[in-house]
Amino acid sequence: MFGPLISKPGTSRDNKTGSWRVEARPKFLHKNCIACRLCLLVCPEGCITGGEKNTYDCDLAYCKGCGDCAAICPKKDIEMVKEEGKE
């Protein structure tokens, strides 16, 4: 029986929203990071991972380039750089 539409967990990960970026992407400099975790907390996509100092990175497959991580980093250790390979 084909019944109601029901979706299973994890399926949104098939949608690579990283393709949305046109202008900029975050670059994690890994120089002055103090592992405050604010970048990880404020990412609306939840695509930043990290543990110890200077281990934070975002998953570019999903990053939409909003820049909230760069804006919040207290050590300015995240820079928004020009998105490569796009018109």
Add this chain to the structure above:
Amino acid sequence: MKEFIEGSRAVAEVVKLCKPGVISAYPITPQTHIVEELAQMVANGELKSEFINVESEHSAASAVLGASAAGVRAYTATSSQGLLLMAEVVFNIAGMRLPLVMTCANRAISAPINIWNDQQDSVSLRDTGWIQLFAEDVQEAADLHLIAYKIAEDKSMMVPVMVCMDGFILTHGIENVDIPTQEQADKFLPAYKPLYKLDVANPITMGPLAGPDYYTEARYALHKTLEDAIHLIPKVTADFAKVFGRTYNGLVEGYHIKDAERVIVAMGSVCGTIKDVIDELRAKGKKIGLLKITSYRPFPAQAIYDALKDVPKIAVIDRALSLGSYAPLASEIKAVFFGKKKKPDVISSFIVGLGGRDITKDSIKEVVRLLTAKEVTGEFIDLKPELLKENYS
């Protein structure tokens, strides 16, 4: 066990036997006695159920939707304005394929406001995807609730069922009713095992957004399932007969159809009155019969065709209007025969008993009298033309 009890109480007793885990309803005449009885049963510890006194019918339907989505058998009841207020939730429940059962105590729809019986409420919601079963008497109304859960929760169905019983006539009428035992009920209706439910162990998303690429198939599937229900319903009623000893067809029932020259088609408690008239007229040698429609949705077109194809004259009684067009049941009955080689010569359409206007044996006899070679469309029985004078100056 036979008891001489009010219809609402009979329904409540049978709903209790079905053991719903969540009951949520909002009061509206003439449904109130059903939910009051259930509340008392919960209060007395006779029924273990979460009884949620919601603040509107929209929330009543929403609450039982949530309960069913969480994998628990749930129940609600309403009438008229309440059914209309919860209309979007009613569509939602069918689309989400949740096996709810609701009692609709049929009542006229405002305006003008009227608390008495006709079938406009449930007939107005015939497009929602719910199975709609109409009861002729209190015994059937009660029994249909057990049958309803069995159909709804069938793994090939997962479709909600509306049991329609004429307000006041059946809800407040007192009849001799055989209330089954819990053992019989458990034998017929096992505990609900959901096909899908909100769960921590196996999370799912229910009620997603479906764009043009996905919506059609979901609706097609529901439509096909309702067509399949036509085959399932008689199987369930046959199982019912084995356990409880009472026989229902579940789709249609013929009364003196075999050699009838004229047959009346109707739904609900009016069928009882029609049967009395048929007995009277048959005794005088008139070949009259009744085709009672139990399942309005899914519409049992084949069963209707088989029953009536050789009958020369049909009178369809509607207790609801499709304002501005043909009467609802009559238009569907006519559609059964369109383009067929075998069909009645005359299918006349009558509107009877709106807003609780009593349908007497004389009313039925008037229908029989008007069922002639001349087809009539949307003929109002017992209309009072003297009331049609304007008085706004």
Add this chain to the structure above:
Amino acid sequence: MNSIFNSGHTACAGCGQSLAARLVLEAAGPSTIIVNNTGCLEVFSTAYPQTAWGVSFVHSLFENCAAVASGVEGALKYLGTKDKINVIAQGGDGGTADIGLQALSGMLERGHDILYVCYDNEAYMNTGVQRSGLTPFETNTTTSPIGSCSIGNLRPKKPMPEIAMAHGIPYVATASAGFVQDLQRKVKKALAIKGPKYIQVHVPCPLGWRHESNKTIDVGKLAVETGLYPLIEYENGQLTGHKTITPKPVEEYLKVQGRFKHLMNNPEAIKAIQAVADNNIKKYGLKVEAQSAA
């Protein structure tokens, strides 16, 4: 890799609501059932066949999440599993304060063990930035647009936290996507309390408020720091928590958002909004005292 609220949802870049929803769910944990109204969050997270939700999630209609959640909670109580499972009902500002107010009020009045989270982006964003009951004074929206005879929405925000509190529930709080740890703390605190809880989260909307996508946190912070969006906590009717601020002038908040651009050359209009902020500051005692009271 993430599992409780997954990437790949189609929220706008910098969406405050997607941020807040993820933070709420992470604070709640996997033993949670989400009941969501129609709105941005539901639409961008559950477009079939994809879902961002790693917990069980149900969406029914626009205005009934509180009623559906009541039924879910009833079912879990019947099954004896309610104590182990969080039930969180979620709606936007329109779905909560306007069309959903009845269902919410019923849920609060009946005392269900449910956390209700209102994501307040101050307009009907999903349908195109129309005015809601929580749209602030003098805001430009598509149904309270500015024009030669209009300065925008003329009504104050409906006091939803007070309305929730008036139902006598054990916990009411406001939070902000600009203060992420405070939000998670409040969610955890609420979920540890039995009974109905209401948290209203201010969520900046880059599209509807017309600010840069990287200003989400800044704008959220400014709303709080001007006194326009007080962060408060009520427990059992008593004001037990409030974030103290050194108040910034409201103009700092208004000037970074396109929805308030029309006010920039209108000192009278800005004064009117400053009065709203000043009133909040006074009412909740938000101002940091000059001498520390440690």
